[in-house]
Amino acid sequence: xxxxxxxxxxxxxxxxxxxxxxxxxxxxxxxxxxxxxxxxxxxxxxxxxxxxxxxxxxxxxxxxxxxxxxxxxxxxxxxxxxxxxxxxxxxxxxxxxxxxxxxxxxxxxxxxxxxxxxxxxxxxxxxxxxxxxxxxxxxxxxxxxxxxxxxxxxxxxxxxxxxxxxxxxxxxxxxxxxxxxxxxxxxxxxxxxxxxxxxxxxxxxxxxxxxxxxxxxxxxx
Amino acid sequence: xxxxxxxxxxxxxxxxxxxxxxxxxxxxxxxxxxxxxxxxxxxxxxxxxxxxxxxxxxxxxxxxxxxxxxxxxxxxxxxxxxxxxxxxxxxxxxxxxxxxxxxxxxxxxxxxxxxxxxxxxxxxxxxxxxxxxxxxxxxxxxxxxxxxxxxxxxxxxxxxxxxxxxxxxxxxxxxxxxxxxxxxxxxxxxxxxxxxxxxxxxxxxxxxxxxxx
Numbered sequence: 001x002x003x004x005x006x007x008x009x010x011x012x013x014x015x016x017x018x019x020x021x022x023x024x025x026x027x028x029x030x031x032x033x034x035x036x037x038x039x040x041x042x043x044x045x046x047x048x049x050x051x052x053x054x055x056x057x058x059x060x061x062x063x064x065x066x067x068x069x070x071x072x073x074x075x076x077x078x079x080x081x082x083x084x085x086x087x088x089x090x091x092x093x094x095x096x097x098x099x100x101x102x103x104x105x106x107x108x109x110x111x112x113x114x115x116x117x118x119x120x121x122x123x124x125x126x127x128x129x130x131x132x133x134x135x136x137x138x139x140x141x142x143x144x145x146x147x148x149x150x151x152x153x154x155x156x157x158x159x160x161x162x163x164x165x166x167x168x169x170x171x172x173x174x175x176x177x178x179x180x181x182x183x184x185x186x187x188x189x190x191x192x193x194x195x196x197x198x199x200x201x202x203x204x205x206x207x208x209x210x211x212x213x214x215x216x217x218x219x220x221x
Numbered sequence: 222x223x224x225x226x227x228x229x230x231x232x233x234x235x236x237x238x239x240x241x242x243x244x245x246x247x248x249x250x251x252x253x254x255x256x257x258x259x260x261x262x263x264x265x266x267x268x269x270x271x272x273x274x275x276x277x278x279x280x281x282x283x284x285x286x287x288x289x290x291x292x293x294x295x296x297x298x299x300x301x302x303x304x305x306x307x308x309x310x311x312x313x314x315x316x317x318x319x320x321x322x323x324x325x326x327x328x329x330x331x332x333x334x335x336x337x338x339x340x341x342x343x344x345x346x347x348x349x350x351x352x353x354x355x356x357x358x359x360x361x362x363x364x365x366x367x368x369x370x371x372x373x374x375x376x377x378x379x380x381x382x383x384x385x386x387x388x389x390x391x392x393x394x395x396x397x398x399x400x401x402x403x404x405x406x407x408x409x410x411x412x413x414x415x416x417x418x419x420x421x422x423x424x425x426x427x428x429x430x431x432x433x434x
Binding site: 063064066067068071072075076077080157158159160161170171175182183184191192195196198199 | 282376386394
């Protein structure tokens with residue numbers, strides 16, 4: 001059977017898969033970023049026990065494979081009376097897991113900022129919260145552009161794990177079409193090409209954003 | 222969970238470790254080969270490898286494992302799933318390692334290369350005696366980081382029936398009807414493995430910094 005025809009006949013299935021993958025990717029990407037901003041805000045300030053615990057939790061999260069974390073949420077939690085459906089388990093896992101990674105990226109950027117800045121802001125009467133959101137965070141975000149790009153690509157790739165807990169994503173679409181005809185090459189090549197193009201779009205967008213930021217003088221490196 | 226379950230878990234952890242280990246060893250060596258071929262700028266080969274690196278970077282491990290698993294029989298190869306797993310993980314990590322090696326290769330100090338040439342060293346000798354020892358130290362932190370990323374994506378091989386540290390939790394839960402303890406225990410074992418790599422990376426990092434100074 002012709003490969004193109006096989007893809008064309010199942011274009012609805014691929015469309016659904018692509019849409020689900022993109023929804024997971026975009027929503028989780030944005031929310032993970034917001035979560036990370038709040039987490040690094042909580043870490044801002046002198047070392048104390050709650051902050052130590054947050055840092056510890058973030059480190060632990062980064063040592064766990066994504067799939068085992070997903071298993072914990074999807075298969076483990078019902079035992080303690082919390083049953084999540086596939087979508088909410090998927091969103092929750094992607095957001096918290098990658099939120100931890102984004103937070104680590106921001107934290108690294110925070111340590112590279114000169115200490116005098118925060119002191120100067122204090123001297124001008126800034127309180128902790130407005131200093132963080134208005135002065136520190138924008139610079140931290142601007143400095144970590146390429147790292148965000150890498151992490152977003154990882155996030156996109158981790159959405160494929162959700163096909164294991166039976167979510168109809170792009171990978172699940174490929175394997176469904178494969179199971180229908182027992183011809184694996186065309187559906188998988190098509191799906192890998194789609195993942196590739198999403199990655200290229202993300203990278204191009206980020207590069208454009210950083211160029212624009214440079215032009216407007218928001219970053220100077 | 223009983224004692225025998227812990228034994229099953231440790232056995233599965235060993236599966237994860239050896240499959241990842243073989244892929245890491247192959248991937249580090251092949252990554253160096255890819256990086257050198259790209260640096261040599263051979264017309265078609267160089268572009269082909271650039272596409273390979275970019276494509277693999279964007280392909281999820283699950284998709285890659287599944288793809289190789291279904292493509293192998295249709296090509297007439299009846300292979301063990303473990304071979305498929307090693308092939309997929311090696312293909313994946315080689316691409317990332319190649320980028321790390323390439324970074325070390327392109328940023329290598331020109332003065333040293335000129336000095337080696339002036340001392341009459343051949344290209345092969347320069348590579349073996351001057352470049353590789355230093356490149357190993359400078360790339361080690363990146364390579365170890367990639368190793369921990371590989372172990373973190375290794376659960377994808379559970380998809381094709383290999384009883385690794387992730388899949389074993391289903392097995393134990395099928396008997397005990399309580400999936401939470403084996404999942405937590407598997408998570409703990411993963412943290413030990415990956416935590417060990419992270420610590421190793423810190424040591425490698427401080428060694429690389431010492432060389433830079």
